[in-house]
Amino acid sequence: MRLSGKTAIVTGAGRGIGRAIAQRFLQEGAALLLCDVAPERLTGALTALRPLGEVHTQVADVSSAHDADALVAKALGVWGRIDILVNNAGVATFAPFLDIAEADWDRTLAVNLKGMFLVGQRVARAMAGAAGGAIVNMASTNGLVGERRLAAYNASKAGVILLTKTMAIELAEHRIRVNCVCPGFIGTELVGESGGDESFIREYVGKIPLGRVGRPEEVAAVFAFLASDDAAFVSGESVVVDGGQLAEE
Secondary structure, eight states, X not given: OTTTTOEEEEETTTSHHHHHHHHHHHHTTOEEEEEESOHHHHHHHHHHHGGGSOEEEEEOOTTOHHHHHHHHHHHHHHHSOXXXXXXXXXXXXXXXXXXXXHHHXXXXXXXXXXXXXXXXXXXXXXXXXXXXXXXXXXXXXXXXXXXXXXXXXXXXXXXXXXXXXXXXXXXXXXXXXXXXXXXXXXXXXXXXXXXXXHHHHHHHHTTOTTXXXXXXXXXXXXXXXXXXXXXXXXXXOEEEESTTGGGGO
């Protein structure tokens, strides 16, 4: 129960790693405000997670300043403070560099990077006026090494890593710690939606020394650590969760 008494916003919480993070945080004692752009995903998450603890929801597109303001206002209205932010919402589209559509590029950068900025800035303002807090951003191993057919995603996640470091430097005086997590290949719905078929998955697993795809709950455990007081002297870090893949790069 490392997060007992803490309040937390989790963006992109309707499914996949976001929902796994929400579940782990509830098991650790946190009260949650879940955010997702898809109302039906939020409804499903609420039904599944409500038995575990205090859960509120807010439909929001993190790339919208208006929605980011409304999300933070909802949290402050419910609790009066925000202790933890999990900046998880993200999208990905597979396409060769020469074929990337401008709309796909813009949407990827808007959600994955601008969304981190908009929600992170607004939450940090609230934390700075209170007792500080912890922000954990979702990056990726794709922000550390390149990968074919993912130029927009790669660029966005590299931006998240440097945004995290800058936030950690500037927000330290306000007692706000900021870190990011860099998962490798994790089995979620996003893999299939982004064009990863079974043959792609089999080929990719061959690059992972532990010989398997990661599980969302394994990433959630790292988020829980970084959000907790166990990581009280950890800030500005990018924690890789990839089964050893980058060790061979």
